[in-house]
Amino acid sequence: EVQLVESGGGLVQPGGSLRLSCAASGFTFSSYELNWVRQAPGKGLEWISYISRSGPTTHYADSVKGRFTISRDNAKNSLNLQMNSLRVEDTAVYYCARVLPGGAHDYWGQGTLVSVSS
Amino acid sequence: EIVLTQSPGTLSLSPGERATLSCRASQSVSSSFLAWYQQKPGQAPRLLIYGASSRATGIPDRFSASGSGTDFTLTISRLEPEDFAVYYCQQYGSSPIFSFGPGTKVDIK
Numbered sequence: 453e454v455q456l457v458e459s460g461g462g463l464v465q466p467g468g469s470l471r472l473s474c475a476a477s478g479f480t481f482s483s484y485e486l487n488w489v490r491q492a493p494g495k496g497l498e499w500i501s502y503i504s505r506s507g508p509t510t511h512y513a514d515s516v517k518g519r520f521t522i523s524r525d526n527a528k529n530s531l532n533l534q535m536n537s538l539r540v541e542d543t544a545v546y547y548c549a550r551v552l553p554g555g556a557h558d559y560w561g562q563g564t565l566v567s568v569s570s
Numbered sequence: 571e572i573v574l575t576q577s578p579g580t581l582s583l584s585p586g587e588r589a590t591l592s593c594r595a596s597q598s599v600s601s602s603f604l605a606w607y608q609q610k611p612g613q614a615p616r617l618l619i620y621g622a623s624s625r626a627t628g629i630p631d632r633f634s635a636s637g638s639g640t641d642f643t644l645t646i647s648r649l650e651p652e653d654f655a656v657y658y659c660q661q662y663g664s665s666p667i668f669s670f671g672p673g674t675k676v677d678i679k
Binding site: 487489496497498499502511513514547552554555556557558560561562563 | 602603605607609614615616617620621626627658660661662663666667668669670671672673
């Protein structure tokens, strides 16, 4: 069974940092591209970051570029998101999601809540 | 930059009725790279449709989708109680590399 489990969310002050992780199981991790997608309270889905199968290629939404860094460890079946210079508007549930070749997300984690507040 | 627009914002229907949801792109999207999701409160999104018209594993055949270029449609032929949710379209490949529409909420009339 494919599983994606996020962790690392919590309450942080503006300007602070947080590192999210996503533990994957039930599939060949290194064979799939991965994304982070977030959802602010009561709002829609926002793609924020992509990483290729072996990790050299990454993309970011303009809203997080220069502040967030995506990485993966294929030996540990783990996806990470280092979030620096956090802003109040980064408050959201953060999901990791597996990406199919055509760009659809077929499996999602349960999400982890990041709250940025003073 | 491609912007996805979904209409209507809210669709109020009764169980058994047909739902037609629209997703419009500001520029042409390859049909291979258009997906639809269902999301219920407190849950992660669930993939319904990929490649504009292919149902994901386990999705009932009352869900169908079509479209090309800039206009795409998701149809639920007969609404079941569990279908009342928010539906998102999503494109892949154009700047930004991934983007979602704002969603259509299907609620009970």
